[in-house]
Amino acid sequence: MWLIDSSIGRKVVMSVTGAALILFLTFHMAMNCVALISGEAYNVICEFLGANWYALVGTAGLAVLMVLHFVFAFWLTIQNRKARGNVRYAVSERPKSVEWASQNMLVLGIIVFVGLLVHFANFWSKMQLQEIIHGTNFVAGQNGPTDGAFLIQYTFSQWYYVVVYTVWLAALWFHLSHGFWSMFQTVGWSGSKWQRRWQVIGNIYVTLVILGFLSVVYFYFFKSLC
Amino acid sequence: MATIDSKIPEGPLAEKWSNYKAHQKLVNPANKRKLDIIVVGSGLAGASAAATLGDLGFKVKCFCIQDSPRRAHSIAAQGGINAAKNYQNDGDSVYRLFYDTIKGGDYRSREANVYRLAEVSNNIIDQCVAQGVPFAREYGGTLANRSFGGAQVSRTFYARGQTGQQLLLGAYSALSYQVHQGNVELFTRCEMLDLVMIKDDEGKERARGIIYRDLVTGEIKRCSAHAVVIGTGGYGNTYFLSTNAMGSNGSAAMQCYRKGAWFANPAFAQIHPTCIPVHGDKQSKLTLMSESLRNDGRIWVPKKLEDAKKLQAGELNPNDIPDEDRDFYLERRYPAFGNLVPRDVASRAAKERCDKGYGVNNTGLAVFLDFKYAIQRLGKQAVADKYGNLFDMCEEITDVNPYENPMMIFPAIHYTMGGIWVDYELQTSIPGLFAIGECNFSDHGANRLGASALMQGLADGYFVLPYTIQNYLADQIQVPRFSTDLPEFDAAEKAVKEKIAKIMSINGKRSVDSIHKELGHIMWEYVGMGRTKESLETALKKLDEVEKTFWSDLRVPGDAQTLNVELEKALRLLDFIEIGKLMAYDGLNREESCGGHFREEHQTPEGEALRHDDKFSYVACWNYQGEGKAPELLKEPLNYEYIKVQTRNYKN
Amino acid sequence: MxxxxxxxxxxxxxxxxxxxxxxxxxxxxxxxxxxxxxxxxxxxxxxxxxxxxxxxxxxxxxxxxxxxxxxxxxxxxxxxxxxxxxxxxxxxxxxxxxxxxxxxxxxxxxxxxxRDLMVDRRAYDKIMQAGGYVSINTGGVPDANAIPISKEKADLAMDAASCIGCGACVAACKNGSAMLFVSAKVSQLALLPQGQVEAARRAKAMLSKMDELGFGNCTNTRACEAECPKCISISNIARLNREFIAAKLSD
Structure with a gap:
């Protein structure tokens, strides 16, 4: 199977799963932004998704994509380190045109993953998980598993979560700034002109997505200060 | 004295090659598999020959000293490759290419060989295009051409300034295909150290193998075959400073020479007019600026001696010299060809000006190549599009921006027309030993035209040798493969090992390079652009001294049984010293001036080369007589049946 | 001065x-x-x-x-x-x-x-032998002008073909990937009609040889392009990816 046993194939897996995850993030960001306008509207969306079968299928699908993206990332990294040989350069300088992010995708990915665990603890474990297991492990004041608006308000009123989420989203920005154009390059939809175009488009797109997420965090943080 | 049979086929000139092919003996496919061929060298000639012989079905073993066949110095040829395609409709033809080549070679090459070269030149372009060589194209999709020295038509095909690279990569890809097919086996980082000859049933000695050194492990190894082909390039590095690669050497040719292959016209060495001048004694090589620059650049020195003096002292900017005070000496002397005269003529003209004191850099050994006029005429962008990479290269080396200041150039050793003597079949005087490419002497006479080296290398490799070698091998199909345990291999290996041991035991004080530089100085001084009887005799004396220094004062550190770069260089240097002597012998004998060989005693009142066709219209073949003995001279007369021999004229 | x-x-x-x-x-x-x-x-x-x-x-x-x-x-x-x-x-x-x-x-x-600063780069030859050529014999080819090739394509092919096979791309790559080298050769031949005939086969063969020889996976850091002495562009890598994926999808 060429997706597994060829280097380009493995990269295609990274590219396609990455693309799906970016699409998910875009959707998630759009949904979050609703909370800027109205908490109630946000909760309606939470209810619509909840633990319905389509949401569960989607979640499972996402989990599979995520796992594939992680597993392949580690696999590629191990192969790449082996290909690099045992002796490292004593002096190494990064050329100007090489983005810092592109050489640190795994580290950024790990930061994103750790952030994700925090995020799961903050939200998913109090919402969809409770609905699935019919549990009642809610935060004090949370009005049922679909009361996302409350959780947002609660989490981002605590300054350290604001810091954690900011770092997390910054790491995600770096990760995606390289990942975006890179996924087009990998599947071959690029060239000398389009490489630069994808890079610019990617930077704008990714910045908008991350700003979308951050706006909710800071909106609720400042709201909690007032 | 041995008689020389150059085996030129019967019939009219234009039909000789067709006749030959129609009547030569061939080897049938089943038998080809049983025949081994060693090809030493992987440049244009070696790689194309190995690939073609492989695709015919022979079992080929291809040797090169570099880590990959793709590194051979053919790769550095910049300008282009000639072919008589007449795609430009400017009156070119096979005959005209043939005529230009003979004339460019100052009437010292064989008519039949050169005609064949011109004939197959067209096939080469077809072959290379089919391989995917990205030649320059016009917007309409057809191939583009440029003009080169010594021709009045545009017949040079090119791939930017990297034509040699692209052609070599084409040949290398063909070779790679044959390696993949299992027909060719590669021996990289392996250097031939001797030729092995074995007597056949009739007592005739034939080339049957080589002794080589694995340059990584230092092991001395043996390889046998039914025929040996050497395509190991020229011996320009005898001069230490040349445009050749650091590893280019004449050792394989000398090994064959010592085994009885005649060495022809060694004195014919080409001095290329457009090289970056020497800057200091630490310099290791000279960089060539493509001849194509002469299409648009104008060569000049100051008219006034005092301007030249100021330039040499660094007190004057060349741009401050007005046009009327500039001496465009090539345009002045050769109005018809102007800056595009052949290389030997351009080089000598530069030397003449510098000898008179008009040189323009601190050493007084440089002339200007100016693009000011081309930039005025075509615009900077157009000039940059054509020559940008060459200009960048020049600026990196000299720290002078050629867009703003004229480039400085000076002649340097570039190519050697002389080489192992071969007959029409490219077979040397040793049966079963063939020589191709720059390594043989055959096609360029006393001077090679620009863009003809690539043509000859590929012609020999793709289209000539694969035919002619069959005429030899057809008689060898009954001969089984040779064991490398034969006593002839033992003896050859023993001799090689003894020579190495002797070198390793000198334990003197001097490095190989320091002695090589000494050799180079002597060669340039006494066997250089202008030679005299006295200078050549001095050279012979001094070369003996260099040889003594070698055997008494050389130091090769390390161990012979492992990788040892100094040992490799020492072995090559020893052969360069011998080549130097051969060049001097040949130069002394040839009491005339022709092409790359200029005897100062023999010139016209205007300073042009003066040939003596009555006495020297022959190929001088040197036959080895043993160590320390002067070689024997054999003469192959040159008969011109189709061309009227005349004085070369590039004036009108 | x-x-x-x-x-x-x-x-x-x-x-x-x-x-x-x-x-x-x-x-x-x-x-x-x-x-x-x-x-x-x-x-x-x-x-x-x-x-x-x-x-x-x-x-x-x-x-x-x-x-x-x-x-x-x-x-x-x-x-x-x-x-x-x-x-x-x-x-x-x-x-x-x-x-x-x-x-x-x-x-x-x-x-x-x-030894010291000398390395063994024969792996590049092996990759070339796997498919870096047009599978033709000597002779029997059409006239050089028989197939018109647009100047633009010829120039792009020349850009790719100017690779000197020095190995700087692998040396620069933190993944030890030889993609720039392989893609340059694949691109040169894929851009020209002569090479297109077996483009799919070539891309697959050269890539699989590269993988087999233990070179790493390209992660698009662009270090190869930045350090390449001949400024070979990573657009060639995109082209190789395209050629390879298309070849695999049409298998």
């Missing part, structure tokens, strides 16, 4: 592929700035030989930037700090008086060290 500089050379010395290597420091005095980097190493070697030591082994040949033989990782860059140039085209005027110049061999599992 010309002047002399003095500096420290920190050079990797290693006897053989299996032996442990280490840095050695040499003092270089009064080197003219118009000396090339390799000529400077020649000077060092001359000094070493005169002192009875073994010279530093490094690959080099044409010394005009085209054969691809020279290598060297100088001060953190393959082929040194200059862009678009090989080590042999590097001149000492790029360096400062008193500085320490670190010289290392290409470091990649695909290119084992032979």
């Amino acid at each position: 010309e002047k002399n500089i003095s500096f420290k050379l920190k050079i990797w010395r290693q006897r053989g592929p299996k032996e442990k290597g280490q840095f050695k420091v040499y003092e270089m005095k009064d080197i003219p700035t118009d000396t090339s980097f390799l000529e400077m190493l020649d000077i060092l070697n001359e000094q070493l030989i005169n002192a009875g030591e073994e010279p530093v082994v490094f690959d080099h040949d044409c010394r005009e930037g085209i054969c691809g033989m020279c290598s060297l990782y100088i001060n953190g860059h393959p082929h040194g700090p200059a862009t678009g140039a090989t080590t042999c085209q590097l001149y000492m005027r790029r360096f400062k008086d008193g500085e320490t110049i670190t010289v290392e061999p290409w470091r990649s599992a695909g290119f084992p060290v032979i």
Whole structure:
């Protein structure tokens, strides 16, 4: 199977799963932004998704994509380190045109993953998980598993979560700034002109997505200060 | 004295090659598999020959000293490759290419060989295009051409300034295909150290193998075959400073020479007019600026001696010299060809000006190549599009921006027309030993035209040798493969090992390079652009001294049984010293001036080369007589049946 | 303009592929700035030989930037700090008086060290042998002008074909990937009608040989392109990806 046993194939897996995850993030960001306008509207969306079968299928699908993206990332990294040989350069300088992010995708990915665990603890474990297991492990004041608006308000009123989420989203920005154009390059939809175009488009797109997420965090943080 | 049979086929000139092919003996496919061929060298000639012989079905073993066949110095040829395609409709033809080549070679090459070269030149372009060589194209999709020295038509095909690279990569890809097919086996980082000859049933000695050194492990190894082909390039590095690669050497040719292959016209060495001048004694090589620059650049020195003096002292900017005070000496002397005269003529003209004191850099050994006029005429962008990479290269080396200041150039050793003597079949005087490419002497006479080296290398490799070698091998199909345990291999290996041991035991004080530089100085001084009887005799004396220094004062550190770069260089240097002597012998004998060989005693009142066709219209073949003995001279007369021999004229 | 500089050379010395290597420091005095980097190493070697030591082994040949033989990782860059140039085209005027110049061999599992700064790059030949050619015999080909090729395509093919096979892309890549090299060859032939006939087969064969030889996976860091002495573009890698994926999808 060429997706597994060829280097380009493995990269295609990274590219396609990455693309799906970016699409998910875009959707998630759009949904979050609703909370800027109205908490109630946000909760309606939470209810619509909840633990319905389509949401569960989607979640499972996402989990599979995520796992594939992680597993392949580690696999590629191990192969790449082996290909690099045992002796490292004593002096190494990064050329100007090489983005810092592109050489640190795994580290950024790990930061994103750790952030994700925090995020799961903050939200998913109090919402969809409770609905699935019919549990009642809610935060004090949370009005049922679909009361996302409350959780947002609660989490981002605590300054350290604001810091954690900011770092997390910054790491995600770096990760995606390289990942975006890179996924087009990998599947071959690029060239000398389009490489630069994808890079610019990617930077704008990714910045908008991350700003979308951050706006909710800071909106609720400042709201909690007032 | 041995008689020389150059085996030129019967019939009219234009039909000789067709006749030959129609009547030569061939080897049938089943038998080809049983025949081994060693090809030493992987440049244009070696790689194309190995690939073609492989695709015919022979079992080929291809040797090169570099880590990959793709590194051979053919790769550095910049300008282009000639072919008589007449795609430009400017009156070119096979005959005209043939005529230009003979004339460019100052009437010292064989008519039949050169005609064949011109004939197959067209096939080469077809072959290379089919391989995917990205030649320059016009917007309409057809191939583009440029003009080169010594021709009045545009017949040079090119791939930017990297034509040699692209052609070599084409040949290398063909070779790679044959390696993949299992027909060719590669021996990289392996250097031939001797030729092995074995007597056949009739007592005739034939080339049957080589002794080589694995340059990584230092092991001395043996390889046998039914025929040996050497395509190991020229011996320009005898001069230490040349445009050749650091590893280019004449050792394989000398090994064959010592085994009885005649060495022809060694004195014919080409001095290329457009090289970056020497800057200091630490310099290791000279960089060539493509001849194509002469299409648009104008060569000049100051008219006034005092301007030249100021330039040499660094007190004057060349741009401050007005046009009327500039001496465009090539345009002045050769109005018809102007800056595009052949290389030997351009080089000598530069030397003449510098000898008179008009040189323009601190050493007084440089002339200007100016693009000011081309930039005025075509615009900077157009000039940059054509020559940008060459200009960048020049600026990196000299720290002078050629867009703003004229480039400085000076002649340097570039190519050697002389080489192992071969007959029409490219077979040397040793049966079963063939020589191709720059390594043989055959096609360029006393001077090679620009863009003809690539043509000859590929012609020999793709289209000539694969035919002619069959005429030899057809008689060898009954001969089984040779064991490398034969006593002839033992003896050859023993001799090689003894020579190495002797070198390793000198334990003197001097490095190989320091002695090589000494050799180079002597060669340039006494066997250089202008030679005299006295200078050549001095050279012979001094070369003996260099040889003594070698055997008494050389130091090769390390161990012979492992990788040892100094040992490799020492072995090559020893052969360069011998080549130097051969060049001097040949130069002394040839009491005339022709092409790359200029005897100062023999010139016209205007300073042009003066040939003596009555006495020297022959190929001088040197036959080895043993160590320390002067070689024997054999003469192959040159008969011109189709061309009227005349004085070369590039004036009108 | 010309002047002399003095500096420290920190050079990797290693006897053989299996032996442990280490840095050695040499003092270089009064080197003219118009000396090339390799000529400077020649000077060092001359000094070493005169002192009875073994010279530093490094690959080099044409010394005009085209054969691809020279290598060297100088001060953190393959082929040194200059862009678009090989080590042999590097001149000492790029360096400062008193500085320490670190010289290392290409470091990649695909290119084992032979001695000192010399590495074994035969893997590139093996990749080429897997499919880096048009499978034709000598002779029997059409006239060179029989197939018109647009100037644009020919120029792009030439851009790709200018690869000198030096291995700087692998040396620069943190993943030890040979994608730039492979893609340059695949692109050159895929862009031309002569090569298109077997383009799919070529892309698959060369890539699988590259993987088999233990080169890494491309992660689009662009270090190869930045360090390539011939400025080969990663758009060639995109083209290789495209060719390869299309070939696999049509299997």
